[in-house]
Amino acid sequence: MRPQYSHSGRGVLAMANSGPDSNKSQFYITYRSCKHLDGKHTIFGKLVGGMDTLNALERIGTDNKDVPVEEMKIEKVAVFVNPFQEAQDELKAEREAELAKASEELKKMPKPAEKERKVFSSGVGKYINPAVKKEARKAAEDQPSGSASKKVKPNSYALSDFSAW
Secondary structure, three states, X not given: OOOOOOOOOOXXXXXXXXXXXXXXXXXXXXXXXXXXXXXXXEEEEEOOOOHHHHHHHHHXXXXXXXXXXXXXXXXXXXXXXXXXXXXXXXXXXXXXXXXXXXXXXXXXXXXXXXXXXXXXOOOOOOOOOHHHHHHHHHHHHHOOOOOOOOOOOOOOOOOOOOXXX
């Protein structure tokens, strides 16, 4: 619910839910400002004409349960503005403003300078210095091989000895 729509003044057209799990709605037109209903019910619009009809509806009395003593029916309604087109236009304008703001922020951000890399050879590993490759090979050759010193652990468990049973 947007704050620009409020129950201020006569002729506000809105809808109220009839209760939880009732799947029913009650549409109403206000006779005066009802600020206490703001944020609780959905406002659809406002009367721009027909105030004499609203005055006639207001003069109809109600019983002790606040139900009109005479049946009221609205037989004809005219919608002057397509609310969907208006909402689409507002949404489009908001999106364009956000895109413009984002592009301005991108323009303000400094671009990082890319450091030029030195190419030592072609293909895979072309950026690796050959001197560093030689040092890595020497370090690998100087380390002793760990496979010759590995001891084999004898299996102390045998299934042939059943003397403990």
